[in-house]
Each structure stands twice: as C-alpha cells, then as structure tokens.
Amino acid sequence: MYIIVIGGGIVGYPLCRALLSEGHEVLVIEKDAKRCDYLEDNLGSVCIRGDGCEAATLEEAGTARADIFVATTTRDEDNLMACQVAKYKFKVAQTIALVNDPVNEELFRKLGVDYTVSVVTHLLEPIKEEIPTGSLTHLLSLRDEGMEVVEVRIPQDSKAVKKPVRELALPPDCILALVIRKEQKPQVPTLDTVLEAGDRVIALTRGEDEAALRDVFIGS
Amino acid sequence: MELKKILVAVNGNGADEEAIKLACSVARKSKAAVYVVYIIQVKRSLPLDAEISSEIQRAEEVLTHAEDIASEQDYDVETDLLQAREVGPAIVDEAMERDIDLIVLGMPYKRAFGMFSLGTTVPYVLREAPCRVLLCREPIS
Numbered sequence: 001m002y003i004i005v006i007g008g009g010i011v012g013y014p015l016c017r018a019l020l021s022e023g024h025e026v027l028v029i030e031k032d033a034k035r036c037d038y039l040e041d042n043l044g045s046v047c048i049r050g051d052g053c054e055a056a057t058l059e060e061a062g063t064a065r066a067d068i069f070v071a072t073t074t075r076d077e078d079n080l081m082a083c084q085v086a087k088y089k090f091k092v093a094q095t096i097a098l099v100n101d102p103v104n105e106e107l108f109r110k111l112g113v114d115y116t117v118s119v120v121t122h123l124l125e126p127i128k129e130e131i132p133t134g135s136l137t138h139l140l141s142l143r144d145e146g147m148e149v150v151e152v153r154i155p156q157d158s159k160a161v162k163k164p165v166r167e168l169a170l171p172p173d174c175i176l177a178l179v180i181r182k183e184q185k186p187q188v189p190t191l192d193t194v195l196e197a198g199d200r201v202i203a204l205t206r207g208e209d210e211a212a213l214r215d216v217f218i219g220s
Numbered sequence: 221m222e223l224k225k226i227l228v229a230v231n232g233n234g235a236d237e238e239a240i241k242l243a244c245s246v247a248r249k250s251k252a253a254v255y256v257v258y259i260i261q262v263k264r265s266l267p268l269d270a271e272i273s274s275e276i277q278r279a280e281e282v283l284t285h286a287e288d289i290a291s292e293q294d295y296d297v298e299t300d301l302l303q304a305r306e307v308g309p310a311i312v313d314e315a316m317e318r319d320i321d322l323i324v325l326g327m328p329y330k331r332a333f334g335m336f337s338l339g340t341t342v343p344y345v346l347r348e349a350p351c352r353v354l355l356c357r358e359p360i361s
Contacts (some may be wrong), residue, residue: 002267027264044309045305045306045308045309048264059265060263060264060265061264061265062263062265062304063268064265065265065266065267123236195334
C-alpha cells in the first residue's frame with residue numbers, strides 16, 4: 001500500500017518506521033528542514049519537505065495514488081485541512097487524522113475525515129476504567145451503524161444489583177453482549193442472568209442512549 | 221589498492237564518456253568488473269515500477285553508448301537500468317548490494333545562480349557511500 005504521512009514528529013516518525021517495516025511504500029511530508037534530515041538519516045529517502053495542506057505539495061507526493069493518508073501534526077487545523085484536500089481533491093479512499101483536542105473529533109468526522117484518533121480520549125478510557133467515576137468506558141465506535149460498544153462496571157449501590165436482565169429498563173436497541181464476573185468465565189447474559197455488584201457488562205448501544213444505559217446500571 | 225568491482229553511474233551528460241574511460245582504465249590493472257548503471261528517477265505520482273517508455277528508451281540509448289565507449293577501450297562492462305525515487309540513495313544502495321569497491325561519477329561543470337554547484341547526487345554519494353568514490357568533473361568549456 002502507498003501511505004502518505006503528514007508530519008514526521010513524535011507520532012509520524014515511529015508510525016512511518018512501523019509501516020516501512022511492514023513493507024509498505026511510505027512518504028512523509030514534513031515542514032521542518034532539520035526534521036527532514038533526521039527522517040532521511042533514519043528512514044531513508046522517504047521524506048519530502050513541504051506543507052501537507054498545500055495541493056501542490058500533495059500533487060508532488062503523488063497523493064492521487066495513495067491508499068491511505070494520515071495527518072499526524074500537532075495542529076488540528078493542519079490535520080483537518082490536509083485530510084480534506086486529500087479526500088476531496090485527490091480522492092484518497094481512507095483519511096486518518098490525529099486529533100489533539102478531543103473536542104474537535106466530531107467536527108473532523110462531520111467534515112469527512114474517515115477515521116480520527118484522539119490520544120487524550122485513549123488516555124482517558126483506562127483512567128475511567130480504573131477509577132469509578134460512574135461513566136461508561138468506550139471500547140469501540142461503530143460509526144456507520146451509529147452504535148457504541150461500551151463497558152460499565154456495576155457499583156455496590158446500583159439498582160441493577162440482584163436483578164435479572166429482563167427487569168432492567170434498557171434503552172431500545174441496546175444489547176448486553178457479555179458479563180464479566182470476577183474469577184469466573186465471561187458469560188453471554190440471558191434474560192434470566194442476575195447481575196451482581198462488581199460485574200463488568202459489555203453492551204452495544206446507540207450513542208444517544210448512553211445516558212439512559214448509564215442510568216440503568218449506575219444511576220443518574 | 222586492489223579493486224574487484226567498480227560501479228559507474230551515468231545519466232547521459234557529457235561527463236559520462238570520461239567517467240567510463242576512467243573506470244575501464246582503473247579496472248584494467250586489477251581486471252575488475254565494471255558495472256554501468258543508469259537510474260530513472262520516478263516521480264512520486266507514479267508507482268516505483270511504472271514503465272516510462274520515453275525514459276526507458278533514453279536510458280537504453282545511454283547504456284548502449286556506454287558499452288560502445290567501453291568496447292573502444294577494449295573492456296567489457298555490464299550495464300543495468302534501475303528505477304528509484306532519488307538517484308543518490310539508489311547509487312549507494314546498488315554499491316552496497318553489489319559489494320562495490322569503487323564508485324566512479326562523472327559530472328559536468330555546472331553553475332547555479334552564478335555559483336559552481338555539485339548538485340544533490342554527488343554530495344550524497346560522497347557522504348554516504350561505503351566505498352571509495354572517484355569524481356570526474358569535465359573540463360570547463
């Protein structure tokens with residue numbers, strides 16, 4: 001695959017190294033001349049100096065034949081602009097952007113970026129998992145279906161404790177996929193499965209129903 | 221200094237002839253093998269293995285001419301056509317792959333913005349080549 005990476009910094013450089021080691025054709029577009037030299041010294045002739053937001057630079061890079069376009073700079077506005085030029089001018093099938101401020105994630109998606117990665121969001125998830133803040137942990141986003149795969153740990157004072165699944169007022173379209181109980185094998189819950197405090201429930205739900213699901217297991 | 225393998229990079233400029241003659245002359249003493257390579261620089265807008273017929277035709281003409289020059293020197297050379305994104309790294313890679321003892325480069329006398337210029341390929345090869353490099357600059361016309 002031909003993969004173009006915008007920005008050869010702390011994310012772009014190791015990403016390129018990993019992609020090259022997997023045998024992909026990779027090109028980095030980097031603004032900074034010294035950084036270009038560093039990339040050339042360490043990765044070989046896979047770097048061109050330029051602005052990844054400019055159509056002329058992307059033309060030179062052969063963006064029209066790229067399979068994947070990844071923007072990894074530390075500026076969200078650059079990442080968004082670069083992905084949009086790649087997507088709409090050069091018709092790249094798959095655009096991926098690093099989103100530095102998670103507030104911008106939704107905007108990126110609305111403006112056509114195919115996949116967004118927010119380091120902050122990824123860092124928050126394990127923190128939420130370890131610290132009982134009473135929120136859902138996002139495991140996977142099924143964007144085309146508008147669904148989220150989430151995990152919830154049932155607290156001691158939850159109204160769902162000691163209740164079978166059939167008695168829970170789950171939001172419509174919500175599917176409980178798995179119940180993970182300490183020192184037991186994970187089980188697929190049935191309507192008769194009785195939940196206990198400390199259980200971890202993996203559920204599939206619509207994004208807009210997350211609050212209702214949270215209310216069922218944790219309380220408002 | 222015993223040389224077994226010599227690599228000459230040509231690109232069709234006026235300095236090629238002198239570089240090939242020099243390589244043959246140096247090679248003769250130790251009966252070294254001489255490889256002459258032409259590197260087609262492929263734009264990023266095309267896949268690396270793209271067949272650019274006009275470039276290939278020119279490359280073949282240059283390599284045939286290189287063989288003729290070597291024949292005049294009564295020396296056999298092996299020619300090869302490579303495609304790469306950058307010429308400098310391609311020469312160095314080829315030298316490493318073939319375990320070359322000496323790279324011979326011919327360069328025209330070039331001026332850029334009124335100043336003598338080595339270009340980008342020659343400095344790269346001088347900096348990165350693992351073996352000896354002989355640079356043959358054509359006379360100032």
